[in-house]
Amino acid sequence: MAKTAARQPVPVRRADAERNIAAILEAATRLLSADPGASVADIAKAAGVGRVTLYGHFPSREALVDAVLDHTVGVADAVLEDPSIDAAPAPEAMEKLLRSSWEILDRHRRLFVAADRVMATERIREHHDRPLRRVERLIARGQRDGDFRTDLPLSWLVTTFFSIIHSAAQEREAGRLAPENVERVLVTTMLSVLEQP
Amino acid sequence: MAKTAARQPVPVRRADAERNIAAILEAATRLLSADPGASVADIAKAAGVGRVTLYGHFPSREALVDAVLDHTVGVADAVLEDPSIDAAPAPEAMEKLLRSSWEILDRHRRLFVAADRVMATERIREHHDRPLRRVERLIARGQRDGDFRTDLPLSWLVTTFFSIIHSAAQEREAGRLAPENVERVLVTTMLSVLEQP
Structure with missing residues (x-):
């Protein structure tokens, strides 16, 4: 050597x-x-x-956090870019997306807490926007197709998506949600919020 | 004087x-x-x-945070103790509870973050449990009466309740949710999660 x-x-x-x-x-x-x-x-x-x-x-710490976010967003984006998600009807696409990417999206969100302490908001927003925009586009498609409700604001539905993922991750960590139940609970909860009443 | x-x-x-x-x-x-x-x-x-x-x-800081929590829990509990909530069918009771107490419950939750830094977990749990147990009892009553779903764990439905309240408070602060829409959005979202599919 x-x-x-x-x-x-x-x-x-x-x-x-x-x-x-x-x-x-x-x-x-x-x-x-x-x-x-x-x-x-x-x-x-x-x-x-x-x-x-x-x-x-x-x-610097900032340079390191920046590189970590770049890396995670790249991974999240690659997972979310699944063409079978784009092809499926919105409710089915939402289920696929949750099952394939809830863990990476939760990790991504935690890293933003770290980033928030050392980086400018604008730079964070650049990073954050890519996975968030994909989720937003899928929910908007469901609303256009008549699969998802339109009586709640799109931005609120996107927020609820991320907030439910984060709660499920915390509940699993705390031992209050069995690992094998996380995906079913996430899909059932999210579709209940999204689908037409 | x-x-x-x-x-x-x-x-x-x-x-x-x-x-x-x-x-x-x-x-x-x-x-x-x-x-x-x-x-x-x-x-x-x-x-x-x-x-x-x-x-x-x-x-000490601990004594101050302890007194603040005692005070907030007292206020939250007084609001949640409304007999008309206990008398109403669970979905209607949930709507009343959200409208009357989402702000105090959100404040309460934020204070736990402060408490978490200076107090023992057991002491925090004593404080935390009272409002949480009330919400849990109401959801369990809805499940027994056949108004609320039983295909998701009770603990998960309680977690979702608090997580949605906190998200709505943050969205309002960030200017993404109009103050006059918060209650309607909360009630609609929470009942969509709770009610039988």
Whole structure:
């Protein structure tokens, strides 16, 4: 390994750097979604790198949180981009979307609490908007197609979607909702709110 | 006034103390429900008393938060104790309860965030349980009477109740939900979740 490094210093250093960055992002996502106040020192430790290495890649807490959000939004967006969701009737699409993405959307939301402490609101909104807009478009489609109610504001239905996901995640963590029941409870609750009375 | 004070020192001092305590509790409720991290110095300032006076009545932050919770739970419980709520069929009782008490229940919930930082969980649970149990009893009654669904756990329906109230309060604050629409939106959403599909 050291020999290869001596012969090809740049690619190996780059591979090391990429491995470190991946480990830092993974640790930061995990620690910050569990506790928005997690320290950079704890994140470096969990990633198995020194603080100097971490600061070499992410010069500030803000830069690190920004990168973590970028990463999570990318993952959330990839999951939400499922063409079978776009093709299905809105109630069925809502069920698919909840089942495939409630966990990633909940993680995403927790990270915003961390972000809110260090980043400007406008920058956060840029990040936040992509998954939120997808959910909003799906609910609006259901309203246009006559599947979803129109007697409640669209923005309220979107808020309720995220708030119910977050409650279910907390209830599961507290041991008051069995893990195997979370998806059924989410789908039943959300469709009861959305569907025409 | 000074003359009266000289003649009847004890009652006047007591009246002053009661006025100060009331002002401190009012200011603490207001500041802590807006920001769970509000400082004791800020609370004293908002109450128009010195820090020494405040600490004379409430020797620690914990004692102050405890008194604020006691006070809020008392108010919430008095509002929830409406006999017309107990007499009405569950869906109508739920509508009355939401309209009369969503604001006090939301304030109550915010104060728990403040309490969570300084008090033992058991002591918080004692406080928390009274309004929560009332809501739980009403939903359970609706389930027994066949008005409310039984395909979702009771604990989940109670959680959803509090989570929807909190979301509506936040949406109103953010200017995304018109104040005159809050009650209708809350009642419609909650009954959609609760009533038999």
